[in-house]
Amino acid sequence: MLAGGGARRFGGADKPSAAVAGRALVEWVAAAASGASRLVVVGPPRDLLPHAVVVREDPPGAGPVPALRAGLAEVRSPWLALLAADLPFLRPVHLAQLLEAASGAGASGAVLVDGRGREQWLAGCWRTAALRTALDAYTGASLRGVLGPLEPVAVALPGEARPPWYDCDTPEELARAERLASSAPGSRARVGSVHDGARREAMSVLEEWMQAACLELGLERGDIDRDLVLDLARDVAHGVARPGAPLTAYMLGLAVGRGVPARDAAARLTELAEGWRGGDVDVPPEERARTEA
Template sequence: MSGYDAVVLAGGAARRLAGVDKPGLLVAGVSLLDRVLAAAAGAERIVVAGPRRNTRREVVWVREDPPGGGPVAALAAALPLVRAETVVLLAADLPFVPAALIDRLVAALEPAADRGGECAGAVAVDADGRDQILLAAYRTAALRAGVAALPEPAGAPLRRVVEPLALRRIRADSDAVFDCDTWADVRGARARSGRMDTAPTRRDMTGLEEWTEAVKQELGIELDVDIAALLDMTRVAAHNVQRPAAPLTSFLVGYAAASRGGGAAAVAEALRQARELAERAGAEPGAR
């Protein structure tokens, strides 16, 4: 199989996710972006268009002009850095895209696959027959020509670049094309990965999960929060001591976990200790 480069578009506004850094959201402890980068590990060079982030793999960073200018602006910024004749174009929110599918897409552009005439791209197709143009391999020259033909890349839809091309379509399974556009999608990805241990028991748990993710992104925290355990601890503290004990104890639990090195295990142990202390307080004579 010929070599290829990869371009990952990671600069969207994530409006349906309250503006959080979507590529940085964790699924089974790994960011969405790192999951996509792992699938594209066979690339000779990976160019990521979007804000610079910490990643597990070495990549080349580029920013679309203007920032937030959309997928075509991001592609226009990334293509000058592509060296290979074939480029795989990927969204940064595909948690389960397999490397084998990327290999199939690239192989579909090989000369031996072009017996019916040369094609300019090979796109993954979902079960409903829809083209996944951000999960595809293209001839680099064809993409460059398509972008150059537009009067203004910023704000232009990517389909204006891709639809005129002769494409080969590759059927992909539902996991491979699964993307995370909404909080429901994120929760679904975590459930599929086996990291959702407890289902929400109240309707407002959905809002709490969304708020927790927003706070984690704002503070730069990478931690799977056991919301149910945290709420249980604060409930016991508020009931057995007094209501202001709940937020105060939550702060102290976080501080204790951080002072012990951080991580899920440190948080769980601090939660356990605080809950047991609150239970003992409720059992003392004179406790309300």
């Protein structure tokens, strides 16, 4: 992760430490790379990432190519992710897609492309050996100059409300990232279902949690029908057993992932729960006791 530089467009402030949705930019990027065997950060020491290997380019602020050289010296794995430190919407699933695209094509690497089709050189995965060879023969100062000839696979992720390639070079872009992080399409209202102040507060907390979880997992809030899942969980809890509610919601998710329409699957499960008779199944006494606890 390249986390140095003078951040001139950011007013000279420590851009990687700036927060989006209550989390520093550098922490978001580190979380996206949480599956890596080690995290190498090129830049000044920060308390935000205590387990990272921190190195500096020589001299400090010399640019991305010297920073890449300094970081690459610490890499031990055959593959690496080369990332900027200001990508608040990058998630592990995006890095997995990059790695799959590069390895599947037998390429030297893969990079994200933005909405205009431009390569994002600090949002990619690379074969370590290919990158070392390219750097050994390169005398220029341009990141594009060293990475472009490697002909990486271009990975486009259309339809993203919070693009994984979105970076925060200016205070205005940081403010927009905050707005994107907090925005979510409104879910359908349930008529007459919320009168009580405590319930309104609980649903508000739930909605905040859903937005945060979607942001963390790279999901779109508008793809999740909250009321559909809650109604199904309620029907199973009342008609079968309380522990069945989260399990059934999980099974609903698996069915939807396999192509079953959510409303169809929920209707079938609700009908099953409403007609359920526990006595129809021979449940061991110890399991029945645990279920009823």
